[in-house]
Amino acid sequence: MRKFKKPEVDLIRFVLPLMALAGAVFGFLVGTANGSPLAGTATGAICSVALAWVLATYVPSKRTGVAATTVLFGIAGLLIAGTGGVVGGLIVGFVLGWLSYWLFTGGYRAGTQTYATPGQVLWHNTFKFICGVIFFFLIAPILTVMPLSFNAENFFTFTPAMLAFDPEGYSLKHYRDFFTNPDWQQALKNSVQIAPAATIISVSLGTLAAIGLSQPHVPFRRAIMAILISPMIVPLIISAAGMYFFYSRIGLQGTYIGVVLAHAALGIPFVIITVTATLVGFDKSLTRAAANMGANPVTTFFKVQMPLILPGVISGGLFAFITSFDEVVVVLFVGSAGQKTLPWQMFTGLREQISPTILAVATLLVGVSMLLLTTLELLRRRSERLRGLSPG
């Protein structure tokens, strides 16, 4: 097969003007921060053009070129703005170096057809850029919280000391506060007591019901399904209002049992959905074979059916757990001060903005959710393998 020749890239008329533009943008930003936007723009553009020309003419190895530029700009940053400038310099250097190679080696055409017009190539890259921005929008807020939780001050924003990477600017005091403050510890304890109890109720009842629902002849299947799924459909504030009214009528409002019951009801739809989805691929002949060999229904269930649907049950349980663990609206109404959970404590903290301990808790919770996400993904793969839906 004949290899397509890479289209020639015009250094003077294409690469250098674009690099000048990129350099000007960075220069403008740095310039405005230092009070002289015009000078910054001009210097940035000139430096960037010079850099691109040097790289394109003398440094054919991309890796060496990018590394050298990064280090160079890092040192420049250090000279201009001290320790804090190093990171900025490194980032600018890396971006400019990478951009030069991406432009003059034709990397920007990757992913498009060889015959694509310049307009198409431009659109392709703009689209990728837009997607990058949206991904940034999705993930940046969560990532911003993490460094802020190590703030040495009681601020919700980056202090100058943090930006200068001064060790003085960082501390674990918010984490210490979380682990020693009785309010937070009580909240953590309540959360840890409520969520598992609610999960156990929803998983045990939910699994049984899901098995019942997956039988071939179930009268009123749609109506029953609608009732069981309804806690997921009804807005939380309405569930909370109804439960508050009803539970205070029957004396469950403000009790541990009331909160557990409410959370169990909210978790049930997730268990039903995941377990019925697992049961769709379940081979009925396996239970028949077990019965044929003399196993009674209970043995069949625990020895044959349960191990096969276990991944689905566990992921349903995880959904139910996280529903209860993250839930705040219902517990706010159904619970009383004695059932204050972690999200509730965070909610009050955010409303009154008491301390950045919230950010430390948030960081810990992000860790928990990453762990859950990984577990779920592993379970899903295992379930598919067990059911023979995907190889290996």
Add this chain to the structure above:
Amino acid sequence: MTDATHTPSDGPMLTADGIPLKKSLQIALRRQKLRALVLIAPLLLFVLISFIAPIADMLFRSVENDIVSQTVPRTVIALQSWDYDDGKAAAPDNDVFAALYVDLSEAEEFKTHTRLGSRLNYETTGMSSLMRKTGRGIGRMDTDKYTEQFEALDTKWAEPAVWVVLMEQPGIADALPETASAWKSWQRIVANKGDVLAEEQPDAFIYTTLYRDLVKQPATAIAAYTGAEADLLKFADSAVDGFETVSLKDQFIKMDKDWASPQVWGTIKAFSSPYTAGYFLASVDLQLTPAGIEEQPENQKVYMLLFGRTMFMSMVIMGSCILLGYPIAYLLSNLPLRTSNLLLILVLLPFWTSLLVRTSAWKVLLQQQGVINDVLVWLGLVSEGDRLVMINNQFGTIVAMTHILLPFMILPLYSVMKTIPQTYVRAAKSLGATDWTAFWRVYFPQSVPGIGAGSILVFILSIGYYITPELVGGTTGTFISNRIAYHISSSLNWGLAAALGTILLAVVLLLYWVYDRIVGIDNVSLG
């Protein structure tokens, strides 16, 4: 098929047990159905009790209104003959005030008059203080004149034991209907105080009703009574015409002149039925006045505004989710599986992160001393003095909720787009379509079901949102759900909260019905 023997002569097919096959199959089927139901029953029961019953309770509360007819039952009955007549009517006559006197005497003991006052205060301001004031004054009315006059007639009237004997006689309710009814209240009051009925001299309201009965009842009715203490009663009946009378109406009006206002009586009458549409009317900025259904005064019209705002902001959030979600879903579905799975983590991580973590992140980013403002100031784009106000308004709510609900748009879109074959677009292009035409005429129409599913999901989720608008919405960015929460925990107007909740629930269920039509509830998948 050895267990099914066919009898060639005639009759149905039989199983080995000799039962007709059809019947045997029916039994098996029934057993199967029963087993399924037995498995489902515990959960169904659990959900019915812990979830459906609360929702039903809320629906019931949105129309329930028995507080008026329970607290002042006699007044409600007595008021039936009174007509509000567009505010032109005078205050009702003494009969109604007498009924009110007995009702409130009992209510004061049980402190239910203040609850009644708060309830009626939702409809007419001033009712709460009127009830409190009357409750304080009801024991100090001039009606003890009746007590004194009866005692002067015969000292026996001052003996509690005589009263107990008299009121326990059969036929007393026919002779003295009002007194017999008031006596029941007196029994409850004494029981509530923990006293003994035979040792407590009745309150002035008992003497008042006795006086009224003796005046009103024809002499024959009193004469017809032949039980114990009949002579005492007959003697009182003959003497009662000479008694000094006390106008209950004047007494009440002296306590608070509002009792002369037909507005007050009209309100009591309008809300006297055990069920009311008043809460629903209030939810749509109308009010049930004595004169009928009217619009709320302009400065109290908040609910239609809030419903409108909730709808509008949910639309904006839905729109921004489509705008941001479509490119991502498109990118994910057109990348090789390995890369797209990797990028999908970036979508799933926010999806799995606690709602409060994401909301607090936005609070950190958007506030005036927050990260975004700091960066803008550092860059010199915004001066230190006029930092942008991005939180505690609609903008903050929209940005934070778009971020929170975006995964709910991306995931359904992605699952639809994955199934669109790329060959269609290539075919369109090879037939001469431009990139835009190929996308707009071939690809986009196939992705519309995904947009529909995602949009309805995002819309449903956002109109019921509470936490995020509460934390970043300030006063202009709050939703109807915040108002519901306010009525439950702060203003304690539970009926109105229930009515607002019922309307919201109806909207959500309607949307779900549409969703079910388009996508099918069974196809709900979790990431």
